[in-house]
Amino acid sequence: xxxxxxxDNSNSRNTKNKIFLGIVIFFSLxxxxxxxxxxxxxxxxxxxxxxxxxxxxxAPDTLQAMVAKANGETIPGGIANGITxxxxxxxxxxxxxxxxxxxxxxxxxxxxxxxxxxxxRDIADVLQGVPSIVLGLIVYLWVVKHxxxxxxxLAGSVSLAIMMxxxxxxxxxxxxxxxxxxLKEAAVALGVPYHKIILRVLIPSSFSGLLxxxxxxxxxxLGETAxxxxxxxxxxxxxxxxxxxxSAVPLLIWQFYNDPNMVELIWSSSLFLMGFVLxxxxxSKRISAKHSIH
Amino acid sequence: MNNSDKITKYFLFAGSFLILIVAxxxxxxxxxxxxxxxxxxxxxxxxxxxxxxxxxxxxxGAMPFIAGTMITSVLALLISIPMAFSTSLFVSxxxxxxxxxxxxSTLVDLLAGIPSIVYGLWGFYxxxxxxxxxxxxxxxxxxxxxxIILAIMIIPYATSLSNxxxxxxxxxxxxxxxxxxxxxxxxxxxxxxxxxRSGIVASxxxxxxxxxxxxxxxxxxxxxxxxxxxxxxxxGNTMASVxxxxxxxxDGLKLSSLIAIGLLLFIITALVNTAGKFIIKKLS
Amino acid sequence: xxKILILLAVVTAFTxxxxxxxxxxxxxxxxxxxxxLSAAGSTFAGPFYKTAFKKYFDLTGVQTSYGLTGSxxxxxxxxxxxxxFCGSDAFLSDAEAANMPAPVVHVATCSGAVDIAFNVxxxxxxxxxxxxxxxxxxxxxxxxxDAKLKxxxxxxxxxxxxxxxxxxxxGSGTTFIFSDYMSKISKEWKDQIGVGKSLNWPTGxxxxxxxxxxxxxxxxxxxxxxxxxxxxxxxxxxxxxxKNAAGNYIAPTIAAVSAAGKGDMPADTRIMETNSTAPDAxxxxxxxxxxxxxxxxxxxxxxxxxxxxxxxxxxMLDPAAQxxxxxxxxxxxxxxxxxxxxxxxxxxxxxxxxxxx
Numbered sequence: 001x002x003x004x005x006x007x008d009n010s011n012s013r014n015t016k017n018k019i020f021l022g023i024v025i026f027f028s029l030x031x032x033x034x035x036x037x038x039x040x041x042x043x044x045x046x047x048x049x050x051x052x053x054x055x056x057x058x059a060p061d062t063l064q065a066m067v068a069k070a071n072g073e074t075i076p077g078g079i080a081n082g083i084t085x086x087x088x089x090x091x092x093x094x095x096x097x098x099x100x101x102x103x104x105x106x107x108x109x110x111x112x113x114x115x116x117x118x119x120x121r122d123i124a125d126v127l128q129g130v131p132s133i134v135l136g137l138i139v140y141l142w143v144v145k146h147x148x149x150x151x152x153x154l155a156g157s158v159s160l161a162i163m164m165x166x167x168x169x170x171x172x173x174x175x176x177x178x179x180x181x182x183l184k185e186a187a188v189a190l191g192v193p194y195h196k197i198i199l200r201v202l203i204p205s206s207f208s209g210l211l212x213x214x215x216x217x218x219x220x221x222l223g224e225t226a227x228x229x230x231x232x233x234x235x236x237x238x239x240x241x242x243x244x245x246x247s248a249v250p251l252l253i254w255q256f257y258n259d260p261n262m263v264e265l266i267w268s269s270s271l272f273l274m275g276f277v278l279x280x281x282x283x284s285k286r287i288s289a290k291h292s293i294h
Numbered sequence: 295m296n297n298s299d300k301i302t303k304y305f306l307f308a309g310s311f312l313i314l315i316v317a318x319x320x321x322x323x324x325x326x327x328x329x330x331x332x333x334x335x336x337x338x339x340x341x342x343x344x345x346x347x348x349x350x351x352x353x354x355g356a357m358p359f360i361a362g363t364m365i366t367s368v369l370a371l372l373i374s375i376p377m378a379f380s381t382s383l384f385v386s387x388x389x390x391x392x393x394x395x396x397x398x399s400t401l402v403d404l405l406a407g408i409p410s411i412v413y414g415l416w417g418f419y420x421x422x423x424x425x426x427x428x429x430x431x432x433x434x435x436x437x438x439x440x441x442i443i444l445a446i447m448i449i450p451y452a453t454s455l456s457n458x459x460x461x462x463x464x465x466x467x468x469x470x471x472x473x474x475x476x477x478x479x480x481x482x483x484x485x486x487x488x489x490x491r492s493g494i495v496a497s498x499x500x501x502x503x504x505x506x507x508x509x510x511x512x513x514x515x516x517x518x519x520x521x522x523x524x525x526x527x528x529x530g531n532t533m534a535s536v537x538x539x540x541x542x543x544x545d546g547l548k549l550s551s552l553i554a555i556g557l558l559l560f561i562i563t564a565l566v567n568t569a570g571k572f573i574i575k576k577l578s
Numbered sequence: 579x580x581k582i583l584i585l586l587a588v589v590t591a592f593t594x595x596x597x598x599x600x601x602x603x604x605x606x607x608x609x610x611x612x613x614x615l616s617a618a619g620s621t622f623a624g625p626f627y628k629t630a631f632k633k634y635f636d637l638t639g640v641q642t643s644y645g646l647t648g649s650x651x652x653x654x655x656x657x658x659x660x661x662x663f664c665g666s667d668a669f670l671s672d673a674e675a676a677n678m679p680a681p682v683v684h685v686a687t688c689s690g691a692v693d694i695a696f697n698v699x700x701x702x703x704x705x706x707x708x709x710x711x712x713x714x715x716x717x718x719x720x721x722x723x724d725a726k727l728k729x730x731x732x733x734x735x736x737x738x739x740x741x742x743x744x745x746x747x748x749g750s751g752t753t754f755i756f757s758d759y760m761s762k763i764s765k766e767w768k769d770q771i772g773v774g775k776s777l778n779w780p781t782g783x784x785x786x787x788x789x790x791x792x793x794x795x796x797x798x799x800x801x802x803x804x805x806x807x808x809x810x811x812x813x814x815x816x817x818x819x820x821k822n823a824a825g826n827y828i829a830p831t832i833a834a835v836s837a838a839g840k841g842d843m844p845a846d847t848r849i850m851e852t853n854s855t856a857p858d859a860x861x862x863x864x865x866x867x868x869x870x871x872x873x874x875x876x877x878x879x880x881x882x883x884x885x886x887x888x889x890x891x892x893x894m895l896d897p898a899a900q901x902x903x904x905x906x907x908x909x910x911x912x913x914x915x916x917x918x919x920x921x922x923x924x925x926x927x928x929x930x931x932x933x934x935x
Contacts, residue, residue: 013479014477016477016479017477017479017480020478020479020482021388021479023380024383024384024388025380025384027376028380028384028398031377031378031381032401035401035405038405038412038416039401039404041416041420042412061625061629061632062625062626062629062906063905100309100312100313103305103306104310104313106306107307108310110303120310120313120314122564123317124313125496125503125563125567126317126560126563127320128499128500128503128504128507129506129507129560129562129563130320130507130556130559130563131506131507131509131533131537132507133534133538134324134556135320137541137553137556138324141323144660145658145660150616150660151616151643151645151660162316165313166313170500171458174458174492174496177492177493178458178462178493180464193296194299198302208458209458212455213455216403216406216450216451216455219403219406219407219450220451222407223408223410225411226538230647230651233616233643233645234643234644234646235643236631236641236642236644237635244614250409250411253412254411255624257411258621258646258787258789259624259625260788260808260811260813270408270409270411273408273409274404274407274408277404278404278407281403281404282400345778346778347749347778348771348772348778349772349774351772418793418797433742513747514785517783518747518783518784519783520778531747538748539747539749540748540749540776541749542648542650542749543648543651543748543750543776544749545674
């Protein structure tokens with residue numbers, strides 16, 4: 001009696017197991033479908049615009065685009081002012097957000113259950129839900145109005161850094177939690193100073209997770225338009241001065257979207273952003289493979 | 295604990311101040327900006343469904359936007375969870391370290407790099423005609439269309455962290471379960487999920503937060519009708535979307551009302567979070 | 579990790595040094611002028627401004643950044659004194675002007691039309707009079723085969739098709755011009771809806787920006803909406819002829835918009851040119867303005883900065899710049915308006931002294 005019951009049970013368990021695998025594969029394929037459609041559309045519509053001048057020249061004006069369109073030519077110019085601006089703003093934002101994000105993440109991991117840590121964690125989660133345009137508005141009030149007295153790259157990077165910060169804090173903490181406690185205990189037992197445990201044990205062993213967190217936060221801010229409109233304004237030329245208005249790829253996309261003669265340029269610019277994320281992605285995978293401690 | 299350890303502790307503690315200052319400053323700025331709206335309309339601001347920006351008969355109520363935001367975001371989360379969870383298992387468990395998994399995870403991560411406007415355009419030119427074709431809604435705009443686009447947009451946020459976390463569940467635990475005769479599915483639900491739960495939930499909260507605050511794509515697809523939607527296929531509007539739509543031209547009382555909506559969104563996100571955490575606690 | 583942080587730090591240090599030492603553009607022309615201006619505002623006039631400012635950079639080396647933030651945000655930026663001037667499709671009312679920290683002046687730069695675009699299969703052109711136009715956008719005429727529509731369009735075969743009204747969801751100068759006109763021709767509109775950059779619409783669906791409205795109209799059979807004429811032109815969307823105050827049905831051409839701008843012009847250029855009485859004027863037309871402070875010495879701005887600002891705006895009235903407007907399908911300013919604008923610019927001062935002679 002008993003034996004049969006177990007066998008029946010194991011049969012149904014196996015079937016369930018297989019059905020579940022089927023479900024997983026089905027939904028994974030379902031996830032890929034829109035991705036392929038969107039990415040495919042970007043590539044098909046955008047690839048034609050991408051050439052050397054796309055990376056070296058600044059954005060065209062409406063008249064140039066109109067004339068080119070009327071003659072059936074490719075729209076001249078590129079997005080060099082946007083690319084340099086995006087790099088400037090994102091690097092600045094990363095410099096501000098990454099150290100503080102990781103430090104706070106480690107603090108949360110080291111002091112779990114503390115009232116103060118819980119508050120910090122809650123705040124980080126809430127900050128993630130604040131719409132980016134509200135961040136733009138606030139940074140406009142703080143930085144544009146009172147610090148640089150002009151729209152500026154600095155203001156843009158502050159607003160993007162505020163977006164990055166909670167993402168990095170949470171990913172750092174969650175990744176650290178997954179490190180086997182024995183690793184840290186061993187180090188403590190050996191009498192290794194605390195800061196060395198952090199630098200030599202915690203950070204290296206969670207490196208791929210930390211990097212993923214940083215990567216996802218950078219890819220999240222790369223395409224942000226709304227806060228930049230309120231903080232960096234845009235610039236028709238290449239600009240490296242952080243106190244001056246600066247362009248960025250998403251700002252150019254917004255400009256192209258609003259100009260009936262330049263709509264085509266949206267696709268190539270977006271394709272570029274996507275390529276950028278892909279590159280970051282591959283780099284992070286390479287690095288994490290190298291640093292894997294398993 | 296010696297001195298150097300103490301210094302390190304204080305250093306970490308001091309570093310965590312920044313986010314407190316940022317959040318405190320934000321609440322301060324938002325509350326300051328929202329005061330005129332609440333002063334004028336009182337609590338009625340939250341419950342009123344009337345939104346009339348015409349000069350001389352201005353009246354602002356946040357209810358249509360609160361409803362629109364909650365409905366679209368919950369819908370997006372419901373659609374994305376099975377997809378994101380399956381993808382995570384596919385990448386980090388079933389086909390872990392295979393080329394297929396690597397391609398899939400790269401593709402999903404690419405989604406995060408596509409600007410919101412492009413999702414909006416894709417929804418507008420591809421998804422909307424499809425919805426019209428299916429006869430679900432006469433104009434193709436609305437809560438349902440926005441929910442689907444949002445679901446696609448938040449998948450990379452829901453999977454990124456969960457993938458990492460699932461991979462990091464100690465092998466010893468899984469092997470122990472297998473040696474007791476557990477099937478793959480049982481290992482997933484009895485070992486992986488419990489161990490990775492807080493990370494997985496954190497990434498879904500992250501994704502939900504992203505859905506709450508998403509602007510451009512939703513704006514292009516929801517129909518921007520300032521009313522509480524009556525059905526899934528009705529048009530509506532969201533809090534982030536009304537801010538983005540109206541902010542450029544707003545001044546005075548209207549500006550204050552928009553900031554007040556920003557503040558409400560901030561509060562709603564906090565409540566959602568607390569609820570999420572309460573659920574995790576109940577489950578464990 | 580640490581290495582990456584250090585690398586990032588070095589990169590920023592490098593870029594900021596670089597910007598400090600040899601500030602952008604080693605263009606020879608800019609040897610003298612290290613001046614860069616910034617402005618924000620109207621999206622409607624954006625293509626014109628961006629093209630003209632770029633041309634001006636080629637001529638003089640003065641670089642101008644213009645952000646498409648919308649007129650209201652542009653005005654707010656001017657109020658907060660974070661830009662040198664702003665672009666707006668609506669002039670400041672007396673109350674709004676009094677709210678600014680210092681007196682401002684308006685300089686009209688060009689004008690444009692708001693088209694009534696529609697999508698009915700098989701119909702390229704329709705006529706609309708004031709009553710029908712108001713009834714459609716008030717939601718009182720709901721089908722394309724309505725008797726009133728047929729009466730003013732003899733010979734057009736209207737299908738039995740529901741009308742879907744499409745309007746802007748974002749605040750917009752285009753909506754302001756459209757609603758200003760509607761309030762002039764329909765008492766019901768004036769009482770029920772009024773004039774504004776965003777409205778409480780009785781019917782229809784909202785789409786974001788001119789591209790959103792244009793896209794929605796071209797993909798929705800039976801729709802009708804209003805869009806900036808440059809947009810309708812570039813996207814080749816069918817538009818209606820609108821009956822003007824003189825009783826003629828007029829298409830939104832550059833000539834018809836110019837005709838609307840030839841009426842009386844007050845000395846401060848603050849006038850809406852909708853519903854013009856000129857016989858060949860397109861009735862839904864409007865100016866767009868650059869707004870700047872009358873006294874340019876504020877916030878530690880240098881005389882050079884002030885001069886560059888005023889000279890740029892002065893150049894915008896030049897035939898060369900107005901020619902760019904025309905090429906981009908905006909209506910250039912009539913001579914009379916240019917003269918008024920120039921007189922206004924001569925009143926702009928730096929520490930009380932006029933900047934232009």
